[in-house]
Amino acid sequence: MAKTILVTGGAGYIGSHTVLQLLLGGFKTxxxxxxxxxxxxxxxxxxxxxxxxxxxxxxxxxxxxxxPALEQLFASTTFDAVxxxxxxxxxxxxxxxxxxxxxxxxxxxxVLLEVMAAHGCxxxxxxxxxxxxxxxxxxxxxxxxxxxxxxxxxxxxLFIEEICRDIYRSDAEWKIILLRYFNPVGxxxxxxxxxxxxxxxxxxxxFVQQVAVGRRxxxxxxxxxxxxxxxxxxxxxxxxxxxxxGHTAALCKLxxxxxxxxxxxxxxxxxxxxxxxxxxFEKASGKKIPLQMAGRRPGDAEIVYAxxxxxxxxxxxxxxxxxxxxxxxQWNWASKNPYGYGSPDSTD
Ligand code: NAD
Ligand code: UDP
Numbered sequence: 543m544a545k546t547i548l549v550t551g552g553a554g555y556i557g558s559h560t561v562l563q564l565l566l567g568g569f570k571t572x573x574x575x576x577x578x579x580x581x582x583x584x585x586x587x588x589x590x591x592x593x594x595x596x597x598x599x600x601x602x603x604x605x606x607x608x609x610p611a612l613e614q615l616f617a618s619t620t621f622d623a624v625x626x627x628x629x630x631x632x633x634x635x636x637x638x639x640x641x642x643x644x645x646x647x648x649x650x651x652x653v654l655l656e657v658m659a660a661h662g663c664x665x666x667x668x669x670x671x672x673x674x675x676x677x678x679x680x681x682x683x684x685x686x687x688x689x690x691x692x693x694x695x696x697x698x699x700l701f702i703e704e705i706c707r708d709i710y711r712s713d714a715e716w717k718i719i720l721l722r723y724f725n726p727v728g729x730x731x732x733x734x735x736x737x738x739x740x741x742x743x744x745x746x747x748x749f750v751q752q753v754a755v756g757r758r759x760x761x762x763x764x765x766x767x768x769x770x771x772x773x774x775x776x777x778x779x780x781x782x783x784x785x786x787x788g789h790t791a792a793l794c795k796l797x798x799x800x801x802x803x804x805x806x807x808x809x810x811x812x813x814x815x816x817x818x819x820x821x822x823f824e825k826a827s828g829k830k831i832p833l834q835m836a837g838r839r840p841g842d843a844e845i846v847y848a849x850x851x852x853x854x855x856x857x858x859x860x861x862x863x864x865x866x867x868x869x870x871x872q873w874n875w876a877s878k879n880p881y882g883y884g885s886p887d888s889t890d
Pocket of ligand 2: 761777
């Protein structure tokens with residue numbers, strides 16, 4: 543019997559890629575998303591890309607904090623596990639509007655966990671982030687590193703990790719995997735689904751992509767005086783399809799072992815600077831990205847990359863793609879969809 547997975551936030555960037563990989567892997571998927579930061583066009587495209595498996599995808603426009611609606615969904619469907627992506631994720635906005643972030647991310651998660659428990663669904667994969675490592679004292683970051691948060695978004699990730707550890711301590715029937723993502727970039731190789739942030743992108747590659755298609759004049763490079771090979775910040779960029787596959791690996795672990803509550807990094811283990819990433823994108827796209835050198839962005843760490851040993855060993859998962867493939871696929875998506883899922887008039 544095919545397993546049925548509830549995917550919260552499944553219309554979003556990582557969620558849509560994960561839902562596609564789940565469908566192709568033979569899972570039935572039910573997506574709930576309030577479309578606050580996404581479009582249902584992504585769902586339609588995932589359905590098409592999945593071909594005959596597309597019929598195994600059901601979408602509900604729903605806010606996770608709407609407990610009666612979630613209750614009704616769980617009453618009508620038996621879920622084997624939940625992958626919980628839904629949340630707000632813009633660091634800068636979280637500093638301006640902390641209550642919005644605490645309300646959405648924490649209350650949404652608590653409601654979800656309560657409804658799961660009430661219906662005896664106790665298998666969860668949660669989207670955590672490398673942001674919980676703060677400014678790491680050394681690299682690569684292992685899962686045992688001390689945790690900290692420098693903004694309300696990061697706090698929500700830390701709190702939710704703690705909530706998960708607590709509910710497992712209170713009830714050993716729970717099986718929970720906390721996945722700490724490093725920097726997801728790229729798109730599905732079809733160029734049919736990808737990242738479509740609202741407003742001015744916070745993250746490097748969505749910004750680069752918008753410069754390449756002529757929506758913004760130049761990339762501002764935040765910080766040129768870090769102790770790195772070229773002075774710019776170093777991160778662990780991971781292809782979104784590799785990341786999506788990491789979720790299938792996590793689900794298999796939940797179904798096949800007595801895992802308790804465990805945390806895994808999902809990264810490549812390789813560090814790439816801002817200038818190296820820009821160069822790889824210029825090569826992939828044939829577009830020149832004009833640069834504006836600027837000071838450091840407050841709160842940014844210097845070098846962050848993952849230790850991938852634990853995920854390789856215990857999830858049997860390893861990233862396959864490098865930065866050239868990430869930039870190739872990012873450009874394929876951007877050039878086919880310069881305004882994402884919208885039209886030139888619907889975004890700024
Ligand atoms: P995204 O914004 O594209 O997707 C999140 C989805 O959740 C959106 O479709 C949004 O509409 C939905 N959502 C938000 N609040 C909701 C609510 N209350 N009820 C229902 N739906 C809601 O973001 P993404 O990049 O796909 O990220 C997915 C998850 O991974 C998030 O939890 C994010 O914090 C985490 N994460 C992302 C990154 C990254 O760089 N993209 C890195 C680390 C962790
Ligand atoms: N960055 C940049 N210009 C931008 C956005 C990001 O120079 O417009 C840099 C940022 O300082 C960091 C790297 O790119 O060194 C990755 O930033 P991103 O926000 O994508 O990820 P995070 O800092 O959250 O890991």
